[in-house]
Amino acid sequence: MIVESLKIENFRCFKEEEIFFDKYNCFVGANGAGKSTILCALNIFFRHSKDTKIDVNNISMDDFHHKNIEDDIRITVTFTDLSDKAKEELSDYVRHDKLIITTEAKFNKETGEVEVKQYGNRLGFNDFRKYFEKFKENASADELKDIYGKLKEKYNDLPNVKTKVRMKDALQEYESQREDKCIVIKSEDHFYGFTRVSKLAPFVQWVFIPASKDFIEESEESRYSSLGVLLERTIRGRVNFYENIKEMMNDVTEKYNKMVDDHQAVLKDISEKLQKRLAKWYKPNIQALLEWKRDVERAISIDEPHAFLKIKERGFESELTRFGHGLQRSYMLALLEEISTLDVENSPTLIMGIEEPEIYQHPPQIRYLAETLIDLAEKDSQILVCTHSPLFIPGDDFEKIRIVKENGDPSFTTIKYLKYEELAEELAKIDDKPVKSSGIVAKMYPSLNPIINEMYFCKILILVEGEADLAYLTSYLILTEKLNYFRELGCHIVYTNGKNRLIKPLIIARLLEIPCFVIFDGDTDKTSESEIAKHREDNKNILKIQGHENEDEWPTENIYKDNLVCWKENIEKTIQVELGENFDIYKREAFKFYDNVGDLKKNPLAIAKMLDIAWDKGVRSKTLSDLVERILKFALN
Structure with a gap:
């Protein structure tokens, strides 16, 4: 499951622009053109607050394009290459093998605040909405049959089916066969649940690496750090801490309860004295009973072990914070290289956005990093690179380049990219045929x-x-x-x-x-x-x-x-x-x-x-x- 396109509307430097993605994407352009805004939009979409300079849940007026608060900010992501499991679990949103999700930010003039919501979108027939909504509400079969019957009067080529599920499947099949007649329909329920956990989490994993990243945080595992991603995709699948901790918790809980029971006599004595005093001041028949509160979950907490990095160089051993930026950045890149070698079954697709991966690196390291990222994209990952280095352009493959340009007055940002077919068509006009570099030639091209x-x-x-x-x-x-x-x-x-x-x-x-x-x-x-x-x-x-x-x-x-x-x-x-x-x-x-x-x-x-x-x-x-x-x-x- 990868991102096919990103549409940004009324957000910062973008008025309205749709960006189509490849597995590997190299964003280039002048400073201030809007490269980082693309990754920022994805941070808001994925609700990724780590390493960002914006509260993804509290957008301000300044984030609206030229402060145009009359129009909403919309960030729409279209996913493709969905697995069968993703299609099944997200079936309410999936149409034509695509998943369309929109993050919407609306400015409230009365409060001065911006409300951020996320919706699922689907391509479908507006007339069919009532059936799907009632189906999700678990309406009765008779009610759904009545709705389906009325639809069949208008769409007489719908099949004759009776059960709730078959009627739903028939309507979805009807839509999928007529994509050109479908419209984008916003789902009524928010794509994020009450627990704020994304329904996308089992299928895609967004990792953002800013140019100014605090790599010190990466030396200790956390849920959202790159090391955390690495361990989650490898070690956590091999080490069963859960069973060990569960066994320890059961043992400690038993001892905890025994300790509480052994000291209940102390509370009994105090209870009797308090009861006598309450009878004096309130009512003679009042009863008071003190007991130990057995809140085991709060009283006892055993966390899983966390990995912590120590570096040793030329006899000096210490935490990563004691070393220079070059080593810290190299450590970050080593993690990415390790992730690229993993083959963890049923892991979500790694979608990674990286700002200026070339900083703190010598040219040979930059070349090697570029090759690593390109290799990573050729596997089960998707890479978005914002760079000022030509070494990150993969070989002769200009299709991977996205040029970010500032236009007009007042300014707005556009994205330019080129398909191989367009170049072939132009070259054909002058009787020249383009030859796509491949294999070792393409790999050597950035270096040569x-x-x-x-x-x-x-x-x-x-x-x-x-x-x-x-x-x-x-x-x-x-x-x-x-x-x-x-x-x-x-x-x-x-x-x-x-x-x-x-x-x-x-x-x-x-x-x-x-x-x-x-x-x-x-x-x-x-x-x-x-x-x-x-x-x-x-x-x-x-x-x-x-x-x-x-x-x-x-x-x-x-x-x-x-x-x-x-x-x-x-x-x-x-x-x-x-x-x-x-x-x-x-x-x-x-x-x-x-x-x-x-x-x-x-x-x-x-x-x-x-x-x-x-x-x-x-x-x-x-x-x-x-x-x-x-x-x-x-x-x-």
Whole structure:
């Protein structure tokens, strides 16, 4: 049983947005865009108060979207992949193999308080509601037959059945076969019972790990700690403390009762004296009897043993609180890794939301943690990660990415994501077929090329072919003192290691509505027929994707557009022609600075040094200066 979708209405930065989930979900976006609000909404839904900065049962006016208290806050979760047991126990709510639950918060203007309730929803026919409600009230068979008979007059294709259960089943079957005609119907009874225990508990287990989590609490088992989750899913299924404690309680209770009986004589003496005094002050026939109160449950309490962690490092042994944040975070991750190895039969699905899992971790640990979380999601768990690290994007699987974006004025948050079919459809338009990475290739992708995944984190994407292009552009951003402004606008340069590798990121950026400026080489200096054909095709495709399909893909001069620059041949030759005979002089000086180690032609440091030397000699590249201005103009618009 996993979450299929989450719909958030009128809550904080969300006006109305439905988010569809996968087994593994990577939420990325600018600070303040609303990533943590998604996990906060789930905390409210699951009534998870631990580690949260909000009382999930006492929402305030500030939690309403732009303080719009006229509309209710609604957090609706749709569950899918329900087990047979879940379908049976939650049958009042399950329709079409889905379970829809809504948490609703209503602002009371008279008291200034917010009432939070949770309801079950189902897809069904509004006309059938009366039967289901009476059935739950255990109405008589005759009354239910009368209701069913009237329904059959309107829906004459309902089957002829007589018993209460068969009539209920017939109505549910009728609804399931006509999903397109069903509406969402709110259940009249709250989804949480009077004991505040969720009916979802046997089937899903929500664990929230905030960025600022107090890991010290995790070193001691508690009901809601991650260690508690771990022990509940493993040790508690193997250690029968209950039977041992029950035996101890019986033994102690017997001794307790004997002790009370042995001292009853003391109370008898006091009772007689009190009775005489009461007879004097009240009535002669009054009776008073003192007895020991035998409240065994309150008097005797034996708790199950709790696990407690001690750490020993380099001869020093102590509690976790005595060690640094890195070890504390590593301990938390070790727990998660252990949970991922468990195979406990009939355990509820682990649904885990994690904020910034990369904090306090070195890059190798981050990579390993990312693999652990992805592996965990491939088993019987569902993972939601809010991160600033591209290493948590799984391989080439962009379907797992959810981009959280702030829009409009007044602002509201939206979620952008991309399906493989959408990319395939776009690539088909340019006669290219996407190939999904799989197996070891997909596993290695985040480690081999995390730079490409940086595109999902930027506000304005600048795509270039390689490191040399990056060096030319970055150098002039620095030399013209525009780098800080470039960053303030949210621009970020990503290189793809080849022109043919620009196409897929370009389409992904467009479909995810990431503004993208692309810089590439026309390569019109190529001479072999195969190379010419290849570069013509690449040029044509890039121009088409950026909306310039009428441009000549084999240009006779540089192409300058509002969202792209195409060098006639390549960037190096363009700058070489512009700087003239001095170009080789500056290049040799730069190579000498780096000891002429060889293979420095496209080395980013050598290129940067060459441009720096030219700048110091008063030689400027108008081409690169204009390129910087074009990009800044693109970012502003």
